[in-house]
Amino acid sequence: MNDQKLIECARQAMKMAYVPYSHFQVGAALLTKSGKVFTGCNIENAAYSVCNCAERTALFKAFSEGEHDYEALAVIADSRRPVPPCGACRQVLSELCPSDMRVILANTKGITEVTTVAKLLPGAFESEDM
Ligand SMILES: O=c1ccn([C@H]2C[C@H](O)[C@@H](CO)O2)c(=O)[nH]1
Numbered sequence: 124m125n126d127q128k129l130i131e132c133a134r135q136a137m138k139m140a141y142v143p144y145s146h147f148q149v150g151a152a153l154l155t156k157s158g159k160v161f162t163g164c165n166i167e168n169a170a171y172s173v174c175n176c177a178e179r180t181a182l183f184k185a186f187s188e189g190e191h192d193y194e195a196l197a198v199i200a201d202s203r204r205p206v207p208p209c210g211a212c213r214q215v216l217s218e219l220c221p222s223d224m225r226v227i228l229a230n231t232k233g234i235t236e237v238t239t240v241a242k243l244l245p246g247a248f249e250s251e252d253m
């Protein structure tokens with residue numbers, strides 16, 4: 124599975140977004156080491172603080188099905204620049220994914236940027252800090 128195909132999976136997931144408040148659809152696709160793809164969309168709520176981002180939807184779907192080894196994550200939105208994950212997602216990614224895992228950020232205009240979990244959250248708070 125190459126980056127473009129993973130982005131395409133994320134783009135399909137974007138259509139499932141439930142976004143009555145922001146009207147900003149986001150899609151994510153997480154590739155596991157076993158070759159499976161788990162997709163996710165953002166799901167909003169009238170109580171704004173419990174909105175769930177596309178990245179966490181995809182990751183929690185995979186994790187909750189016993190898939191714990193990840194290869195790459197693609198995220199896409201109709202944003203000016205490749206969509207940057209929020210702070211909450213960066214923290215969750217740093218907990219559950221390898222620090223060197225590829226994160227492919229994209230927008231619907233075809234601009235992409237490749238980064239890693241560690242680069243998205245330098246100095247992350249982790250279990251060893253307690
Ligand atoms: O990387 C991102 C950035 C934002 N959102 C969602 C959260 C909310 O539903 C909407 C506006 O912030 O976009 C994501 O799903 N992923």
Ligand SMILES: [Zn+2]
Pocket residue numbers: 176177178179208209210211212213
């Ligand atoms: Zn987020």
